[in-house]
Amino acid sequence: MTLGLINANPIVHAKKERVARTEDPHGDDAVDPLEIYDFVRDIRDPEHPYSLEQLSVLSEESITVDEKLGRILITFTPTIQHCSMATVIGLCLRVKLQHCFPPHYKVDIKVSPGSHANEESVNKQLNDKERVAAALENPNLRQLVDECLYSNEL
């Protein structure tokens, strides 16, 4: 077990400008990747006082959504290959989306291919209902997730 931070010196990117959507009362307001991105971009990284957007863990392009089938797929990129926080980030994403979308949406969360040493096992863990539920029962993990979701540090 290494002590200290896993990625002590992450690269911080600039936040992208938030574009206010044009007010169009009759427009098609279907769920689109940007809407999902707006919900998750400000989740704090478990390690650093930066948002997932700033650390470039997420981008609008890494989110796909199919409204008819009710499916959301988020692919995120951990900052380093051995990041043990990848599962925590994934858990945060899942909890956040649970809060923001009705239960009939099926949410898939994956690390982007080749970005993590244990890609397969992380993916498996993130999409396993039982293990997610179990993780959320764990008070320490739960607290960590809540801190990431509702942190005011950013």
Next chain:
Amino acid sequence: MAESSRLGQSIDSFVDSSCSLTQQAASLDTITSLVKNGVLSVEGLVREMEMYLTTTDNIIRARGILLLGEVLACLVSKPLENATIHSLIGFFTDRLADWKCLRGALVGCLALMRRKLDAGMVTDTDAKAVAHSFLQNLQVQSLGQHDRKLCFELLECLLECYPDSVAPLGDELVYGICEAVDSEKDPQCLLLTFRIIEVLARLFPDQSGPLASFAGDLFEILGCYFPIHFTHPKAEDLGIKRDDLSEALMLAFSSTPFFEPFAIPLLLEKLSSSLPFAKVDSLKYLSSCTLKYGAERMLKHAGAIWLAIKDAIYNSIQEPALSFTSESLVGLGFQENEIAKEALTLLQRVIVQSDSLYLSLIVKDEDINMILNTITSYESYNDIYSQGRLKLHVVGRFLSISARSSIASCNRVFESFFPRLMEILGLPVKNLSADHSPIVSSLISKRLNFGALYLCIELLASYRDLTAGSKEIASKSISASETCYGMLQSYSNLLTEAFCSTLVTSPQDADIYFGVKGLQILATFPGYVSPMLISEFESILITLMSIITLHFKKTLLWKLSLKALVNIGSFIDEYHESEKVSSYMGVVVEKSISLVSLDDFTMPFPLKLEAISGIGASGLNYMLKIVRGLEEAIYTNLSEFYAHENMKSPEITIRLLECYSNKVLPWIHENGSFDEVLLRFPVNVWSQIESHVDFSIQVQEMELLDATMTAMRHAVAFCSVESQNKIIQKAYSILSSSTFFPLKEFTSLTIQFQLGGLQLARKIDNLSYRDEWILSLFASVVIAARPQTPIPNLKEILQLFMTTLLKGSVPAAQALGSIVNKLGKESNELKISSDCTLEEALETIFRTKLWSSHDNGALMKCSGTNNGSEMSFADSCLGVVNNNLPQIHAITGLSWIGKGLLLRGHEKLKDVTMIFLEFLLKNNKADAFPLKQNSLESSSERDLHPSVIKSAADAFHILMSDSEVCLNRKFHAVIRPLYKQRFFSTMMPILQPLIMKNDSSLSRSMLCRAFAHIISDTPLTPILSEAKKLIPIILDCLSMLNKDIQDKDILYSLLLVLSGILTDKNGQEAVIENVHHVINNLTKLIAYPHMMLVRETAIQCLVAMSELPHARIYPMRIQVLRAISNALNDPKRAIRQEAVRCRQAWASIASRSLHF
């Protein structure tokens, strides 16, 4: 005796260091007041205190001396004898050596030194002694903060008030000050320190003076504070901010030219600092020092300063944030931050100080020349990469600032750069003898070099600003003999042609932008110094105008051209250039008028109107002309309609009328009252109608009528009383000559009159369109009339309007409302002119009972007669009760009349509202559907159709809401303040019990509807005070109104009231009692399908409710979360986002967990 014992006590308690601060302050006050009131002299006080002042006990002596000092500080304005002052100052001066009681000595010295001449001042010799003692005895830096501050104050006072007595101290003084201020750190003391140095510098301006020799040492002390790095956490603590310190230090820096050899290198060095504030400060200090040190001393730094400025600007300007399509753009769109701004200010200062030096630097500057060389390779804006654009922008700024500073430098800049730019643009010098047309034509085919175009326009703009900036300077110093004038004159023709051709040929926004700007600049040189010939001016106008008429599809070009034209118009109007004004009139104004009057459909009509109103707004003379043109166009169009010759759609006429009433009329009104102009339109419209007896406007042209009425209303509203009188007389004469106006029969309120009314009603049934126009326009005139304007033959007019409103003419109803609102307010005037008082008018209105054929009971009450006699009135309306329309019309009419009464606060309003309430409660008696239509049957037994009741409920909406069309400030309504509150507070006690005890569902819902109308238009404050009682009813209304899609607007406004209550503290208390019901209602509204705003507001209300006390809302948590989770699936994104917020708010009141 008593006095002296009090004095003794006070002295004791002050000197006793065990006493509290308040006690000490109290005793100080006592002693001061004793001395001030003359009970005790200062000498007496000193004698009394002798023991304390001279004791060997250090603490008591210190307190004693401090007491004396403080007392003197409070007596600054009390006159004292010179001998007293002399002995006191002598005492304190001596005490400065006594370090154990230094505080008191300092306070005392300061108090005496600060005295003004009229109360007795310290003499020069004494002041000198103080200074001497100060310099000999005090080690300022070894003292505490407060003592240091006192020391510095004393020093400052000495330097400021006694310069003559301290100046002879010379070197000793300067050296002493150096020692005292060295390594000071406290911000308050520092402010004083900087001030002391500034004053000191003033004291010794001599080249051979002591300061000159000490300048290096002094600056060494001063220089280490630059740049001020102030990290005090809370500036409020001391009341000192970084800026104050920086400002003070700047004054100290620039206080004497002797600092120059030290300060300028330091400042230049700090410019390369990475801290932005250091750069800003350096530039500011440089500007300030430049002024104070003088041109001669700054000479040797010129090169370094120039480099520093260039550097600062290049490194600080941001990327452009705007594109050329945005209209607010100036220049190339680079944003200048504070550093760049300061640098440019500095540049301006140094150029003003020594123009030839800096201009030669600029002219010879390699960077600038390189850029001038490279721009030849960039043909268009898009070819230039962003670094290049930045450089171009900076060079533009340099040139424009240097050209702007004076006429001489302007000449120099033009000499050095203008020919080169012209060369790059491909414009040869005009040879007066040779014919240049072939060159011009070859030029048009070629694109202008963008970089050169930009720089050229910057130069032109600065020359223009220089000439236009100050009239007297311009006329004196700028003459035709100036170089730049000559240059521009020789090129003006070519430039004009070149810019014009750019506009037409170039597809790029940047070229267009600068082309138009160039033309605008060329056209706006003040006349006496304008290098432009009038013909060239005209050709610019013609080009721009042709863009307006032909190139309307290129939006940017069109908009910019219009803006330029407007700009030129207002410029020449402001400078009173009659020659140019007349050509502007000819080319621009006439042409734009012809645009609207011609039947030319190539150009979109809205653009034509935009152009004409924009050009008109640039000057009064243009507007007056344009108004005429516009009116002519309207008359022609209208008369074509009257004569039924015009088959095209009335759209153009409607647009013209809208433009006239929305843009032109308000402008005229704002820019001075032109009664005759305003009067012209209504009078002419009436004359036209008069002359067209054979009238054939079709039914579908109601919109045209509406637009005409609006224009009429606005025009009349702006007129004065006399003009309104003329209009009304004219209108009345036409009205009375019309076919439907046999008014002679109505003279009294008799049966005969009622029959007459019946006849009238019949006649109006088959009104011709012309008559309808006349009637509606007359109503508009009445609506817009001022209260002072008399209305002729008022009784007949009232009859007429009442009859027509039954036919559903809303303008007639509004006119009636307007009449009762304004009538008789200024009775002394009106009694003469009008044949009818307000009481008579109301009597007439309510006796006629046109609107209450079914409802005589209510009518009787309001008209004040006994209700037994209703059968004697063979109501004129009984014949038409077969349908519900007349009733609805009558109710609408009555509500407008009611509104008029409500606004002026008339008591008759009570009767009107009672009639409405009767309608609302009518259905209580029977449940049968209205079927019987026997006119002979007693009307009170019949039931009303629901739509009638609904219109009675909606009457409250008319009463309470603000109308755009009539009865507002614009149309001179008499409005009592707080009328809405008053109506609200009279209606609520009536409506509340009615709603509570009513069990018939229909009338209950109708009562609720009325309630909702009233409450949603009432200001929030009175509602909040009643919130407790109102909330249950509001909730009732909400649940009742969410059934019908037609009620969505009223539902929304009611919900807004609820949300207003929820966000207020008092309101929240009221809500707490009904939490359960409120939440039940809101959760239902979350799913309201007809209006997104309702759903959104409902969710926002729930968010607001999550702030209520935890214990009250916790039981509802699960219910809310369930309802909200449905909203997460809302088709509208805004709702989904609100829902997430709301869910978060409610979930977090228990825990962060969302499991429930």
